[in-house]
Amino acid sequence: MTLALYQIVIIVLAVAMIIQGIRKFRSELSGQTLLKLAVRIIVWGGMAIVVAFPKVTNFVADIIGIEDNINAVILAGFLLLFLMVFKLLSAIERLEQQLTVLTRKKTLDGIQEDGK
Numbered sequence: 001m002t003l004a005l006y007q008i009v010i011i012v013l014a015v016a017m018i019i020q021g022i023r024k025f026r027s028e029l030s031g032q033t034l035l036k037l038a039v040r041i042i043v044w045g046g047m048a049i050v051v052a053f054p055k056v057t058n059f060v061a062d063i064i065g066i067e068d069n070i071n072a073v074i075l076a077g078f079l080l081l082f083l084m085v086f087k088l089l090s091a092i093e094r095l096e097q098q099l100t101v102l103t104r105k106k107t108l109d110g111i112q113e114d115g116k
Contacts, residue, residue: 007051014048031093043082
């Protein structure tokens with residue numbers, strides 16, 4: 001089995017993204033949860049499998065019932081939507097954390113002013 005250049009690049013990218021997720025999870029500072037890590041491994045691992053073994057999409061298409069070879073377009077659209085939702089979720093979580101910190105600070109400042 002010989003791999004084309006784009007296949008090698010995508011497989012390396014997928015492995016790098018999985019390793020980055022594992023590092024974030026191990027550092028425990030970035031808010032990476034076990035669920036996020038699992039989703040990252042499933043999505044990027046799935047992409048690597050599809051790129052390395054393109055016939056897998058035909059097998060999945062037969063199971064789902066898709067007859068045309070539009071699997072790549074559907075997969076790309078799904079991955080794009082997934083990444084957008086993942087980025088939005090991360091941004092919302094960061095905003096929630098910042099709001100929590102700000103609320104705590106304001107409350108503590110109010111308590112200190114009342115105590116004087």
